Amino acid sequence: MLTISQLASYAGVTVRAVRHYHAKGLLPEPGRDQSGYRRYDAAAVVELIRIRTLAEAGVPLARVRELLVAGEAEFAAAVDEVDRRLRAEIRDRQRHRTRIARLAAGESLVLPPVAVAYVDRMRELGFPERLVEIERDSWIMIAAQVPEQLPAMMAIKHRQIEDPTLRRLYLDVGELADCTADDPRLPALADRVVAFIEAAVAQADVDDDAAGQPVSDDLVALLDEAFVEHFPCAPRLFRLLEQRGWTGWTNIRRTCPEPAGAALGRAQASRPE
Amino acid sequence: MLTISQLASYAGVTVRAVRHYHAKGLLPEPGRDQSGYRRYDAAAVVELIRIRTLAEAGVPLARVRELLVAGEAEFAAAVDEVDRRLRAEIRDRQRHRTRIARLAAGESLVLPPVAVAYVDRMRELGFPERLVEIERDSWIMIAAQVPEQLPAMMAIKHRQIEDPTLRRLYLDVGELADCTADDPRLPALADRVVAFIEAAVAQADVDDDAAGQPVSDDLVALLDEAFVEHFPCAPRLFRLLEQRGWTGWTNIRRTCPEPAGAALGRAQASRPE
DNA sequence: GCTTGACCTTGACGCAGGGTCAGGGCTGCA
DNA sequence: TGCAGCCCTGACCCTGCGTCAAGGTCAAGC
The missing domain is CATH 1.10.1660.10 (Multidrug-efflux Transporter Regulator; Chain: A; Domain 2)
Incomplete structure (x- = not known):
C-alpha cells in the first residue's frame, strides 16, 4: 500500500x-x-x-x-x-x-496615431502644456466613444491648427487659462471666438458637413466640464459668449434658433478648446 | 460629473x-x-x-x-x-x-502505442479481460515511471506472448484467477511457472541482458500487490513458488543465492503476469 | 526513553479578474 | 406615491492548486 x-x-x-x-x-x-x-x-x-x-x-x-x-x-x-x-x-x-x-514601440494605444500626431503638433507650435493635456484627454475620450468618426474630426482639427488666425486664437485661450474671472482681456477673447464661429458658419464648407453630430450630448457635456475644471476663467468666458448669443463650448450653438440650421454641424466641428 | x-x-x-x-x-x-x-x-x-x-x-x-x-x-x-x-x-x-x-485520435496517451498494441494482442489471443486489465494497469505504471525502458521491455513481452508454450501458461494463469486457495490445479501451475523461469535462466539470451534491473524495487512491490489484489489465489501460488525455491512475481528471484548470479536480470524480464 | 526530521492530517487564505447575490438606500418620472 | 432603475457595501463563487498553520505519527539514531 x-x-x-x-x-x-x-x-x-x-x-x-x-x-x-x-x-x-x-x-x-x-x-x-x-x-x-x-x-x-x-x-x-x-x-x-x-x-x-x-x-x-x-x-x-x-x-x-x-x-x-x-x-x-x-x-x-x-x-x-x-x-x-x-x-x-x-x-x-x-x-x-x-x-x-x-x-x-511607443504607441500610446489609448490614442490612435493620427491623434498623437495632432497632439505632438500642438506642442511643436508652442501651445501651453495645460491646453495640450486637456486636448489630449478629450481626444482619448472621443476615440474611446466614437473611434470611427475620429479620422474625419482629426482632419478638421489639423486644418484648423495650421490656420494662423485660429492658431493665434487657440494660443490666446491657452494663455488666459489661469486668469481670474474679472480679467479685462476676456471680453475681447469672447469677441474673437464669436467672430471665428460666425465666419465658420457663414462659409460652411460642403465637405465638412459630413461630420454631422459626431459625439453624443452626454460626451459634449463631459468635455465641457473637463474644460471648466482645468480653466478657472471658463465660467466667465461662457457667460460672455452667452451675452453674444452662443452657448456651450465643445458643441457651441446659438442660444436662439439660427435661420440656416444646417450650419450647426460645421460650428461644432470647429470647437476651439 | x-x-x-x-x-x-x-x-x-x-x-x-x-x-x-x-x-x-x-x-x-x-x-x-x-x-x-x-x-x-x-x-x-x-x-x-x-x-x-x-x-x-x-x-x-x-x-x-x-x-x-x-x-x-x-x-x-x-x-x-x-x-x-x-x-x-x-x-x-x-x-x-x-x-x-x-x-x-483514440490514443490512450497514458500508454504508448507499442504497449497499446501489446494489450490489444492479448485480447486477440483470447486472454481473459481480468488478466488484460491488470497487465494494462501494470504497463501504465511502468510507462509513467521508466518510459525510456518501455520499448525494450515491450519487445521481450511481445516475443513471449507469441511463444505458444508461454502463451498457454499465461492463459492458464488467467483461468485460475478466481480459483480458491486450495484449488488442486495450483501446484501443477506452480511447477510450470518454475519450469519456464528456470529454462529462461538457463538459456539467457545475450541481447536481453541489456534490460538489467529496469524498474525499482518499490514499483515491483506495487505491481505484485496489484496482482495479489486481483487474483484471490495469488498468496497460495506465491507459497507454492517459495516451496520450489522462487520468491516474488513481477521480479521473480531464487530464494537462495544462485550459482550464476548474472542470470537474474533475464529472469526478471520474463515476468509472466 | 528522547530527540530529530520527515511525513501525515485538516483547515484556511491567497492568486486574477471579476460574476453574481443579498439587502438596503437614492433618484427621477408618471 | 409608487415603481423602475440606479447606487452602495459585503460576501461568496469560479480555476488549480501553493502555501502556511498547528498538530499527530513514524522510523531512526543516541
Missing part, C-alpha cells in the same frame, strides 16, 4: 494536487490506516495518471470528472470543445502580443 | 471592474456626493481607459499599477516580461492542442 506522497510521486503530481482531486471528486477517497493516513493501491495510481493526462492536455477538472466515465461520443465532443477553447485562448494571447508590441 | 455606470460605459468596462480597480488601488477612489455615490470627472475616464488598455494587452493588474507610473525603461522591461509570459502561455496551449488531438 502507498502513502499519498508515494502515490503522487508515481503519478508525477504533487501531494496537494492529489488532495485537490479528492476534494473535487475526481479521485475517490481511499481507506485510511489506523493513524488516519490515506492508503492507496495500484489502481489509484492508474486512475491518477489518467486524471493527470487529461489535465495536462488542458481539460478543465470539471470536464475531467465527466470524461473519466464518458463514452466515445461524449468524449469526442468534449475534446472538440476543449480544442475550440484552446484555439480561442491562443488567439487572445496573440492579440495581446501584438498590442503590447505596439505599446513597446 | 459621472456616476460609476456612466464612467464604466465611457471606458467600455463593467461597473464591477471599476470597483475592482478601486479595491486593487489602480484607480483612485473619487469623491462621493451627499448620498454616498461615487462621482467621477473626465480625468477618471482617461485613467480608466489607460488601465483597460494595459489590461486588454494581457498585463496582470499588479503590473498595471506599476506601469501607470513607470518610466520608459521599466515600462519597456515590463512589456518584455509580459511578452515572454504570453509566448510561454501560447506554447502551453499549443502543446495542449497536440495532446488532445492525439486523445481525439
Whole structure:
C-alpha cells in the first residue's frame, strides 16, 4: 500500500494536487490506516495518471470528472470543445502580443496615431502644456466613444491648427487659462471666438458637413466640464459668449434658433478648446 | 460629473471592474456626493481607459499599477516580461492542442502505442479481460515511471506472448484467477511457472541482458500487490513458488543465492503476469 | 526513553479578474 | 406615491492548486 506522497510521486503530481482531486471528486477517497493516513493501491495510481493526462492536455477538472466515465461520443465532443477553447485562448494571447508590441514601440494605444500626431503638433507650435493635456484627454475620450468618426474630426482639427488666425486664437485661450474671472482681456477673447464661429458658419464648407453630430450630448457635456475644471476663467468666458448669443463650448450653438440650421454641424466641428 | 455606470460605459468596462480597480488601488477612489455615490470627472475616464488598455494587452493588474507610473525603461522591461509570459502561455496551449488531438485520435496517451498494441494482442489471443486489465494497469505504471525502458521491455513481452508454450501458461494463469486457495490445479501451475523461469535462466539470451534491473524495487512491490489484489489465489501460488525455491512475481528471484548470479536480470524480464 | 526530521492530517487564505447575490438606500418620472 | 432603475457595501463563487498553520505519527539514531 502507498502513502499519498508515494502515490503522487508515481503519478508525477504533487501531494496537494492529489488532495485537490479528492476534494473535487475526481479521485475517490481511499481507506485510511489506523493513524488516519490515506492508503492507496495500484489502481489509484492508474486512475491518477489518467486524471493527470487529461489535465495536462488542458481539460478543465470539471470536464475531467465527466470524461473519466464518458463514452466515445461524449468524449469526442468534449475534446472538440476543449480544442475550440484552446484555439480561442491562443488567439487572445496573440492579440495581446501584438498590442503590447505596439505599446513597446511607443504607441500610446489609448490614442490612435493620427491623434498623437495632432497632439505632438500642438506642442511643436508652442501651445501651453495645460491646453495640450486637456486636448489630449478629450481626444482619448472621443476615440474611446466614437473611434470611427475620429479620422474625419482629426482632419478638421489639423486644418484648423495650421490656420494662423485660429492658431493665434487657440494660443490666446491657452494663455488666459489661469486668469481670474474679472480679467479685462476676456471680453475681447469672447469677441474673437464669436467672430471665428460666425465666419465658420457663414462659409460652411460642403465637405465638412459630413461630420454631422459626431459625439453624443452626454460626451459634449463631459468635455465641457473637463474644460471648466482645468480653466478657472471658463465660467466667465461662457457667460460672455452667452451675452453674444452662443452657448456651450465643445458643441457651441446659438442660444436662439439660427435661420440656416444646417450650419450647426460645421460650428461644432470647429470647437476651439 | 459621472456616476460609476456612466464612467464604466465611457471606458467600455463593467461597473464591477471599476470597483475592482478601486479595491486593487489602480484607480483612485473619487469623491462621493451627499448620498454616498461615487462621482467621477473626465480625468477618471482617461485613467480608466489607460488601465483597460494595459489590461486588454494581457498585463496582470499588479503590473498595471506599476506601469501607470513607470518610466520608459521599466515600462519597456515590463512589456518584455509580459511578452515572454504570453509566448510561454501560447506554447502551453499549443502543446495542449497536440495532446488532445492525439486523445481525439483514440490514443490512450497514458500508454504508448507499442504497449497499446501489446494489450490489444492479448485480447486477440483470447486472454481473459481480468488478466488484460491488470497487465494494462501494470504497463501504465511502468510507462509513467521508466518510459525510456518501455520499448525494450515491450519487445521481450511481445516475443513471449507469441511463444505458444508461454502463451498457454499465461492463459492458464488467467483461468485460475478466481480459483480458491486450495484449488488442486495450483501446484501443477506452480511447477510450470518454475519450469519456464528456470529454462529462461538457463538459456539467457545475450541481447536481453541489456534490460538489467529496469524498474525499482518499490514499483515491483506495487505491481505484485496489484496482482495479489486481483487474483484471490495469488498468496497460495506465491507459497507454492517459495516451496520450489522462487520468491516474488513481477521480479521473480531464487530464494537462495544462485550459482550464476548474472542470470537474474533475464529472469526478471520474463515476468509472466 | 528522547530527540530529530520527515511525513501525515485538516483547515484556511491567497492568486486574477471579476460574476453574481443579498439587502438596503437614492433618484427621477408618471 | 409608487415603481423602475440606479447606487452602495459585503460576501461568496469560479480555476488549480501553493502555501502556511498547528498538530499527530513514524522510523531512526543516541
